[in-house]
Amino acid sequence: MSFYTNxxxxxxxxxxxxxxxxxxxxxxNGPLGEWFDKAYSNDMAGExxxxxxxxxxxxxxxxxLLNKACLYANQVDCVVxxxxxxxxxxxxxxxxxxxLPFLGLYNACGTFVESLIVGSMLADNYLNNVACLSGSHFSxxxxxxxxxxxxxxxxxxxxxxTATGAGCTMLCNKLQPNDVPVKITAATIGKVxxxxxxxxxxxGAAMAxxxxxxxxxxxxxxGTSPSDYSLILSGDLGLLGKSxxxxxxxxxxxxxxxxxADCGAALYYPEQKTYMGGSGAACxxxxxxxxxLENLKRGKIKRLMLVGTGALMNxxxxxxxxxxxxxxxxxxxEGY
Amino acid sequence: MSFYTNxxxxxxxxxxxxxxxxxxxxxxNGPLGEWFDKAYSNDMAGExxxxxxxxxxxxxxxxxLLNKACLYANQVDCVVxxxxxxxxxxxxxxxxxxxLPFLGLYNACGTFVESLIVGSMLADNYLNNVACLSGSHFSxxxxxxxxxxxxxxxxxxxxxxTATGAGCTMLCNKLQPNDVPVKITAATIGKVxxxxxxxxxxxGAAMAxxxxxxxxxxxxxxGTSPSDYSLILSGDLGLLGKSxxxxxxxxxxxxxxxxxADCGAALYYPEQKTYMGGSGAACxxxxxxxxxLENLKRGKIKRLMLVGTGALMNxxxxxxxxxxxxxxxxxxxEGY
Numbered sequence: 301m302s303f304y305t306n307x308x309x310x311x312x313x314x315x316x317x318x319x320x321x322x323x324x325x326x327x328x329n330g331p332l333g334e335w336f337d338k339a340y341s342n343d344m345a346g347e348x349x350x351x352x353x354x355x356x357x358x359x360x361x362x363x364x365l366l367n368k369a370c371l372y373a374n375q376v377d378c379v380v381x382x383x384x385x386x387x388x389x390x391x392x393x394x395x396x397x398x399x400l401p402f403l404g405l406y407n408a409c410g411t412f413v414e415s416l417i418v419g420s421m422l423a424d425n426y427l428n429n430v431a432c433l434s435g436s437h438f439s440x441x442x443x444x445x446x447x448x449x450x451x452x453x454x455x456x457x458x459x460x461x462t463a464t465g466a467g468c469t470m471l472c473n474k475l476q477p478n479d480v481p482v483k484i485t486a487a488t489i490g491k492v493x494x495x496x497x498x499x500x501x502x503x504g505a506a507m508a509x510x511x512x513x514x515x516x517x518x519x520x521x522x523g524t525s526p527s528d529y530s531l532i533l534s535g536d537l538g539l540l541g542k543s544x545x546x547x548x549x550x551x552x553x554x555x556x557x558x559x560x561a562d563c564g565a566a567l568y569y570p571e572q573k574t575y576m577g578g579s580g581a582a583c584x585x586x587x588x589x590x591x592x593l594e595n596l597k598r599g600k601i602k603r604l605m606l607v608g609t610g611a612l613m614n615x616x617x618x619x620x621x622x623x624x625x626x627x628x629x630x631x632x633x634e635g636y
Numbered sequence: 637m638s639f640y641t642n643x644x645x646x647x648x649x650x651x652x653x654x655x656x657x658x659x660x661x662x663x664x665n666g667p668l669g670e671w672f673d674k675a676y677s678n679d680m681a682g683e684x685x686x687x688x689x690x691x692x693x694x695x696x697x698x699x700x701l702l703n704k705a706c707l708y709a710n711q712v713d714c715v716v717x718x719x720x721x722x723x724x725x726x727x728x729x730x731x732x733x734x735x736l737p738f739l740g741l742y743n744a745c746g747t748f749v750e751s752l753i754v755g756s757m758l759a760d761n762y763l764n765n766v767a768c769l770s771g772s773h774f775s776x777x778x779x780x781x782x783x784x785x786x787x788x789x790x791x792x793x794x795x796x797x798t799a800t801g802a803g804c805t806m807l808c809n810k811l812q813p814n815d816v817p818v819k820i821t822a823a824t825i826g827k828v829x830x831x832x833x834x835x836x837x838x839x840g841a842a843m844a845x846x847x848x849x850x851x852x853x854x855x856x857x858x859g860t861s862p863s864d865y866s867l868i869l870s871g872d873l874g875l876l877g878k879s880x881x882x883x884x885x886x887x888x889x890x891x892x893x894x895x896x897a898d899c900g901a902a903l904y905y906p907e908q909k910t911y912m913g914g915s916g917a918a919c920x921x922x923x924x925x926x927x928x929l930e931n932l933k934r935g936k937i938k939r940l941m942l943v944g945t946g947a948l949m950n951x952x953x954x955x956x957x958x959x960x961x962x963x964x965x966x967x968x969x970e971g972y
Contacts, residue, residue, distance in 0.1 A: 307713055307737070309762035349956055377643055378825055385950070386722040388742050392828060392948035396961040401643070401825035403750060404948070404963075406724050406742040414739060421757045426645035489714055489737035492728060612728035612740070614721070620685055625732040627740075 308488040308521035308630075314420040316482040316596070316633065317429075317470040319589030320365035322357050324438070324464030327578075327586065330568045335590035336465070337364055343439060343464050351385060354437040354466075358383070358394035361466035362433060369470045371429060373398050376470075380418045381433030382411040384462075384581050385440050386614075391433060409436070409507075409536045410490065412467065412585040413608025413629040417487045420631070423471040435466025436580030445500070445615055456501040460538040461574035463567055467585025469593075480597040483634045488518040490627040492612065498623050500613070504541025504564075504576055507609040510626040511537060512548045514607055518630045519554065526556040530601045533592065534628075535584035535608040536564035538576035563587035584608050596635035604633045644824040644857035644966075650756040652818040652932070652969065653765075653806040655925030656701035658693050660774070660800030663914075663922065666904045671926035672801070673700055679775060679800050687721060690773040690802075694719070694730035697802035698769060705806045707765060709734050712806075716754045717769030718747040720798075720917050721776050722950075727769060745772070745843075745872045746826065748803065748921040749944025749965040753823045756967070759807040771802025772916030781836065781951055792837040796874040797910035799903055803921025805929075816933040819970045824854040826963040828948065834959050836949070840877025840900075840912055843945040846962040847873060848884045850943055854966045855890065862892040866937045869928065870964075871920035871944040872900035874912035899923035920944050932971035940969045 321336045328339035338360060340346075345353040345360075366373055379398070382405040383390040395402045407414045412434035419432040439449055441462040447453040475481050493513050497506035511534050519525065526532060537545055542562040549556055566587060567578035588606060595601045609628045618624075657672045664675035674696060676682075681689040681696075702709055715734070718741040719726040731738045743750045748770035755768040775785055777798040783789040811817050829849050833842035847870050855861065862868060873881055878898040885892055902923060903914035924942060931937045945964045954960075 307763060351952060351956065382742060384723075386952070387720075387744065387948065387950035389948065389950050389953055392961055392963075393953070393958065395828045396830050399827050399829075402743075402828055402963065403741070403754070403825060404743040405740065406718060407738075407740045408723065418739070418754060418757075421754075421761065425757065425761055427643060489739060491735050492731045492738055493735075494732050612723065612725065614723035614725050616687060616722070617725055617729070620687060622729065625728055627728075627738065 306517045306521060308486055308518055310486045311420050311424045311484055313473050314423045314484040315472045315475050316484060316593060317472045317476055317479060318368050319467065319469045319593045320361055320368050321467045321586040321589040322361045322465055323586055326572065327463055327465055327567060330572060332567060332587065332591055336586060350437055350439040354390040354440050355393045357435055357466040358390050358433060359397055361468040362431060365431060365468040365470055373400060376400055376429050376431055377427035378422055379431045379433055380405060381415045382406045383434060384408065384436050385444060407627050408610030408612055409579060409581045410608035410610030410627050410629050411581050413606055413631055416484065416631045417629055419471045420484045423473045428473055430471045432469045432471060434581045434585040436462055436582040438462045438464045441580055457575055458502045458540055460503060460564055460576045460579035462580035463578040463582040465582035465586040467589035469589055481636050482596045484631055485634050486522060486632040488514055488521065488630040490514050490629045492625045492627055494623055494625040496623045500618050503579055503611050504538040505544055506611050506624040507537055507626040508541045508544035508548060510628040511545050511607050511609050514628040514630045515549060516552060516554060526554060526559060529559060529603050529605050532556050532560045532605045534562045536579040537562045537609055538564045538579060540576045596633060599635055601635055606631050642853045642857060644822055644854055646822045647756050647760045647820055649809050650759045650820040651808050651811050652820060652929060653808045653812055653815060654704050655803065655805045655929045656697055656704050657803045657922040657925040658697045658801055659922055662908060663799055663801055663903060666908060668903060668927055672922060686773055686775040690726040690776050691729045693771055693802040694726050694769060695733055697804040698767060701767060701804040701806055709736060712736055712765050712767055713763035714758055715767045715769055716741060717751045718742045719770060720744065720772050721780060743963050744946030744948055745915060745917045746944035746946030746963050746965050747917050749942055749967055752967045753965055755807045756820045759809045764809055766807045768805045768807060770917045770921040772798055772918040774798045774800045777916055791911065793911055794838045794876055796839060796900055796912045796915035798916035799914040799918040801918035801922040803925035805925055817972055818932045820967055821970050822858060822968040824850055824857065824966040826850050826965045828961045828963055830959055830961040832959045836954050839915055839947050840874040841880055842947050842960040843873055843962040844877045844880035844884060846964040847881050847943050847945050850964040850966045851885060852888060852890060862890060862895060865895060865939050865941050868892050868896045868941045870898045872915040873898045873945055874900045874915060876912045932969060935971055937971055942967050
């Protein structure tokens, strides 16, 4: 297809042991509310600043995961992950509470799937238990990437709502006793794709071409077609980005309409006024670590393609006249 | 030693094919000036903003590496790396120019060594040619982490000078024809360590305990002693951090005084008024990809322990009263 190398690669022995998700009140009131492990009654999570609240969510997600996995912290060999706040402080400050090896990642809202890829490489070859962690907070993202919340800026109809939550997944290189096997089988690393979108309110349109590139490469490399998957699930393209992705792939002769969903588009009811749906690193992290993983374990999803999308700009690049480069990473999983 | 897991791991077949370094004028005028591949006559690198200049350095470093490695861009299977600017835009925007799979990393100034670890995992198991990339720019870092440059704030005597430059390393899973073998043999992933230092001008003191933790764990896990290494090289602890690291390790019965150096401490002459020396993600990236790699290839360094140190705060965490959590990653290399 392309002149450039487009390798996907496969994993021999990586199992998803379990996942844990924490969310804010708005996410709890959405269509997936009952699936999440923990919800806060307000988005401060008992802390004094939004940033500290985000860190608290990360600590709670990781602690919850340890409980659910029946593992002590000292049995975890490495934590990989990141978040949207400058210098990924939510993840780094959360990991200050746990003396564990830590690899910090950043690919914006694609960070959760990136963490599954790096975590799988570690579990497949070098370590036993690896935790993958990501999330976001509406208020930290809004004031960092857009406007001070106090300003009450009118939202554009193409905007999405940065989800408040954190999700954490435990990967193991051996099947645990009594565990239902969910395997991570393959990955395709995303390329930076920029179609020249300048509107920071329209992330779905900016990120869709990156998702298209990765989905197409993954299908080509794996020799599969969309119907081979129970579900193709993108991270946070939202309603508009989802529709663009479907259209762009259709033009390339790839029809994903029948089994395609987007975490951001699924996270809220229309009456919650998020316009195009959810966005943020929490989208794929909390949706995967709740309903999706549960359905993989229950055999309702046999084969999953999870595509984490991210927009790689910061607020300064927009001021300096740059468009928005985007990326999408993909992992493939099999339930039984 | 500790209740917690402390695993190091080894690589079977990861070779450092070559490295490339670009620096600003101040670094060219330092003691290592002659070793760098390219230097700019001024720190704008022909661009209009400091941020665009940093991106330009990353593009030039990666392009230079391709030339030196005699590889077309399409022969590179993945690029891994990151930088200090919010949302690692220097790396992400540089990678917009190359349609290659990209994993974004962030562990502050430890990002270069982190990229060598993740790159080694990829080259060891999944891909052939992987490029590892990091760097920093004095002016982007200064105005993002400290004060506007125009303010002319007096520098504290314990400060370091964020190095301007970018370094890039090509890893391969096979020895190239006529290549001198330099192998990456092992890695230890850092933990987040926070001794409560609050002074953002004193990064060396904040980061030293993280370096101590990682060096000690690496020696324990490998069953080696400091004298087994030709050189133990930390990233950007500077003169004060270097001295603290040496002292803290001595108190634990580990004497590294004879073969220990720090990239930041080696980068400038005292009369260049950087006080405690260099800092920033560029430190380890440009020093390793010039003199150090050359000396590994020439057989002057037989066995290297490279320890990349990073401070994981952002400017807001200091305003919110937090101390500075730090991390240090370690890779071990062998020349012949």
